[in-house]
Amino acid sequence: MTKEERHLRYDFLKGLPVTVHRQRILGNYIADFYIAPKKLVIELDGSQHYMDKGVRADWDRDAWMRKNGITVLRYTNLQIRRELPRYAKTF
Numbered sequence: 001m002t003k004e005e006r007h008l009r010y011d012f013l014k015g016l017p018v019t020v021h022r023q024r025i026l027g028n029y030i031a032d033f034y035i036a037p038k039k040l041v042i043e044l045d046g047s048q049h050y051m052d053k054g055v056r057a058d059w060d061r062d063a064w065m066r067k068n069g070i071t072v073l074r075y076t077n078l079q080i081r082r083e084l085p086r087y088a089k090t091f
Contacts, residue, residue, distance in 0.1 A: 019035070
């Protein structure tokens with residue numbers, strides 16, 4: 001896990017009243033985090049996601065998720081580092 005994934009998982013997601021699966025296989029893809037009852041995927045995007053190849057791969061992946069009724073929330077690593085501490089303290 002990246003430090004941002006650890007931070008999100010242990011400082012926020014672990015406190016939720018639902019099971020959050022890490023590295024869940026969905027079709028041909030692996031979701032960073034998945035909440036099955038809500039059909040919700042949470043993805044953390046590092047710099048590779050902003051290169052042409054990464055953008056195309058994410059678009060294909062998100063299209064597959066939408067087709068299968070799964071909502072994808074994407075956050076940058078920078079968002080997790082800067083914004084999560086504010087929310088985790090109030091959680």
